Amino acid sequence: MAARRNNPSGIVPTTQNIVSTVDLDCVLDLNHIALHSRNSEYFPKRFSAVIMRIKDPKTTALIFASGKMVCTGAKTEAQSKLAARKFARIIQKLGFPAKFRDFRIQNIVASCDVQFTIRLEKFACTSHGAFSTYEPELFPGLIYRMKQPKLVLLIFVSGNVVIAGAKKRDDFYTAFDNIYPVLAEFKK
Amino acid sequence: MATFELYRRSTIGMCLTETLDEMVQSGTLSPELAIQVLVQFDKSMTEALESQVKSKVSIKGHLHTYRFCDNVWTFILTDALFKNEDLQENVGRVKIVACDSKLLTQ
Numbered sequence: 517m518a519a520r521r522n523n524p525s526g527i528v529p530t531t532q533n534i535v536s537t538v539d540l541d542c543v544l545d546l547n548h549i550a551l552h553s554r555n556s557e558y559f560p561k562r563f564s565a566v567i568m569r570i571k572d573p574k575t576t577a578l579i580f581a582s583g584k585m586v587c588t589g590a591k592t593e594a595q596s597k598l599a600a601r602k603f604a605r606i607i608q609k610l611g612f613p614a615k616f617r618d619f620r621i622q623n624i625v626a627s628c629d630v631q632f633t634i635r636l637e638k639f640a641c642t643s644h645g646a647f648s649t650y651e652p653e654l655f656p657g658l659i660y661r662m663k664q665p666k667l668v669l670l671i672f673v674s675g676n677v678v679i680a681g682a683k684k685r686d687d688f689y690t691a692f693d694n695i696y697p698v699l700a701e702f703k704k
Numbered sequence: 705m706a707t708f709e710l711y712r713r714s715t716i717g718m719c720l721t722e723t724l725d726e727m728v729q730s731g732t733l734s735p736e737l738a739i740q741v742l743v744q745f746d747k748s749m750t751e752a753l754e755s756q757v758k759s760k761v762s763i764k765g766h767l768h769t770y771r772f773c774d775n776v777w778t779f780i781l782t783d784a785l786f787k788n789e790d791l792q793e794n795v796g797r798v799k800i801v802a803c804d805s806k807l808l809t810q
């Protein structure tokens with residue numbers, strides 16, 4: 517898959533966090549789940565979902581009474597699906613008829629290092645300024661909102677780049693391919 | 705005033721509950737009075753721990769499981785070290801049940 521990458525630099529962003537959702541398709545009794553499962557928290561006055569964590573893959577799930585579940589913290593898409601399945605299995609073992617409907621990856625966060633320092637002030641002043649927000653007093657990184665694919669990149673002077681908002685792996689590969697030549701222009 | 709019934713699960717609380725149950729069974733004590741005794745036990749335990757206990761202990765260990773439900777935290781620690789100024793003790797497995805004290809005064 518790396519061979520497909522036509523990025524001349526050979527740098528490939530690595531995924532750091534995946535957020536996914538799945539529908540267990542059954543009404544859940546959150547009190548019962550919180551009482552009978554390990555490593556869970558349920559404080560309805562603060563948040564109306566059970567917060568459950570598993571050690572392998574190291575992930576956290578938010579489980580709602582409607583049967584919908586959000587799974588965060590996995591490093592790869594496959595791990596996110598595996599973790600969601602493990603959580604669904606825990607719910608099943610507690611006696612609820614949980615199914616695994618409509619597993620969807622909602623957000624992928626990736627990061628990489630372009631190996632050179634970048635002149636952010638110059639970047640924000642050019643034609644790309646329309647997409648950029650750079651306020652060094654507020655936040656040291658430049659916030660680049662790419663239109664195609666629609667996601668956000670955080671570009672730092674050190675050369676570190678964080679890409680968030682991708683729904684598919686290809687999205688952030690494309691985004692990085694798009695931004696790399698632009699960044700190279702503003703190399704310090 | 706609501707009380708925390710968790711002290712009834714301690715050794716002394718269990719002994720009290722057993723004794724009261726025996727007395728109710730044999731008819732020497734009415735059930736309502738037994739409940740009043742237990743409520744007074746809860747209040748006395750809370751008050752005694754608040755006012756008469758001064759020592760502090762530091763507990764360090766590996767968190768095996770945690771649970772938070774109905775405003776009650778339950779922790780299970782393995783290889784815990786209980787440390788006091790005078791002594792320290794290693795315990796293989798310890799279960800900690802904790803209630804929020806702010807709820808008592810509400």
